[in-house]
Amino acid sequence: MVAACGVLFALLGVGGAGQASAHPLSTTAVLLDVGSGSVTGELQLPVDRLALALSDPTLTSQAAIVPAELADLRAYVSRHTAAVGADGEAWSSEISGGVIESIDGVDHLVLQLTLTPSTGRTADFTFSYDAVVEHLLSHQILVSARTEGAADYTTVGLITWQNHELPIDGFAPGSTAGSGATGVGAGFSTAVHLGIEHISGGADHLLFLLTLLLPAPLAAARGRWVRRTGLTRSCVRVVHVVSAFAVGHSITLALAALGYVHINSPLVESLIALSILASAVHAIKPLVPGGETVIAAGFGLVHGLAFAAVIQDLGLARSALVVQLLGFNLGIEITQLIVVALIIPSLLVLSRTRLYPGVRVAGAGIAAVLAALWLAERTGLLPDNPLDTLAEAAVGHGLLLAAGLAVVSVAAFSVRNWRAVDAAPIATARRTRAVVGAR
Template identity: 50%
Template sequence: MRRLLTLLLFTVFLLAGGLASPAGAHPMATSAVLLDLRADRVEGEVELPIDRLAIAVHRGLTPAGVLGADRVSLHRYATRHISAAGTDGTPWTVTLGTGTVRTIDGTEHLVYPLTIRPPRGHRVTDFDLRYDVIVEELLTHRVIVTVRHGADGDAKTLGVIDWATKSLKVPAGQGSWTRGFLSAAGLGIEHVGQGADHLLFLLMLLIPAPLTAAGGRWRTGSNPPRRSVVRVSHVVSAFAVGHSLTLALAAAGVVHVPSRPVETLIAFSIAVSAVHAIRPLVARGEVVIASGFGLVHGLAFASVIGALGLDRGSLVTTLLGFNLGIEITQLLVVALLMPSLLVLARTALYPAFRIGTAAVGLVFAGSWMLERAGVTASDPFEGPQTWLVGHPLLVAASVGLLAAVARGVAPRAPKQAVSQVT
């Protein structure tokens, strides 16, 4: 009955999540605005992922359609949502050229040439870029803005536009590197914090941390909390080392792997970690899995910043900031969940909780693998995933409440093997 009660709680989460609007496992698919500042004008381009653009305009779009039947309406839509003004509020002229379709990191984008001009006779000075293409409808969308000063200048990350921040001040002079660093850190926080697959991967690795692998099974025992915390720190560090290595290599163009197999491998990594949470695959497997699949996750992180054309110095700054954001998010997840898991692991409910959670993770991972491999057209569990990711504090509080109740109802975990539900 206790095990059924725990599984029932997860079912309630899934049913509630089914009421949420669907979003992908990577809801942070980004647009990009690349600006090239000249003396009398600003040139550049706007890169819009067609799948996200379709959500914003509430219609189905295809690469052929955006250049055909939908060409005029989409041009008008984008033009309405991009504007610029000087620091005194004087409007500048914004012109979008003829759109083309380009594949960027495996995703079809509608790309518009962009020209921004100050009033006639004026030179380019500091100005405000106001932009809400897609983000005015899709709350999880992000727009990365880069700027280059002159044809021979170096591209730098200027900032990120989202639903809450729809304008950026563009300096006519060389901007501070700290702004790009902080923007990249925020992007890293949002990328993991809103990516259901990355969060689920981390959760699958945290679940076995309070337990001991013995005889091919998970056993509860007398592990002190300090030892569990050390194990978690090893997991987070191993993942950080793995993704940092491939993130740097991929963003620098040293290695390149198409996004479809990378995303499929990420789903596979979640499936492996879920199986490990049910029954240990190797001794200290969480560290091995985290370091190995961290390499794969780094390739996915690189897709966010790899196509921005940053110079070497700005690339280093962006990578450092992005990595910092990722690590901050991981530590927040650990801080929210680990205390409850340590308490819950010392109760009779933990086997059911562990296996139930891992089973949900395995189902989600399997659905992602089928979708990303092109076997299925969509993920039927997108609603639950969106709801769970959108309510992290509620999820953490629910786990904490379950731990508190379990401690009172069943304060002692059985000492025998608990890797199977009978």
């Protein structure tokens, strides 16, 4: 049971020293327009995440926020927003406005931001922001910028609970950043990093993939999982599952981000939780013998819609979108390959021991519980997931937990071999006595 719990934490935590438990229902978007004497912008804060961070459930039930409460919210955001120029001087910050708008099917509080340097120079500065994310570690803030009057935004980066500051360079008035090929090309590497950060903090995406991989070293026979003979075939199965998931989410990521498929974020997030639940049941007892590839591809289409919601939050024009879409998808694939490389060797070794059936069932069972709680939360049956804290702690120690899984797998395999060596003389003696007795 101890080993099984270790495996569970590893399954939840292989995202690295990242942010969060579940993929958030929405993110905060910061859109900055760099002018000649000031930087103006728009802050889009998801109301449900804001309510959780402030422990104010009444926020989610209001179509509009009363003036007194709106003033408090502006003051809260203002306390957590700042900018510092390249010369080290702090800029003045003002938060104004405040309306509730539906963005991607999720209610957002939209505020206006004005950052003003005393020198009037807005060329390079550092933007600091930690509203919501200071309390809700699973939250993420997407920051985009452009020169004032330009058509396209350029993705600048991602603010998480680990890093609240982001340099905004190269957007001086008159520059081509955010409006030409230079800005788009510069955004590619940022998009790759954004994809890495996003998937490494989305425990639901990772948990779905890893739950699918639990039975990968095994074969379905007569309605149950049995040990597969041959390491090569197990490795091929892993490649098939990972590739199918990648193809599935890449298709819908591209279609949705380019505007060919409409995204309903709450529905997509609920389907993601359902996909984890289905893969967990399949890991316990094969629903579709040999069907991990089909399940991975099918639900990969759903996960791609969630990835696309992040791209759409940036408000990019088509010229910037294609390049940054490629970078974002590349970041996702890099992270997935790292996760597979860290976890699969341990699963393959464990599958050769008597410990693996317990590990597989325990891991899949707890994944099913988490998925059911996420599903209840995202469909409104529960106000929040009571196990989010556990998942956040696991993700924050991902590399350590993956190393622990490797130690457990090696120890279990070694014990199996020692027992086999110790049993050999006994078996030989028994055969000898049987031969002598027969004579």
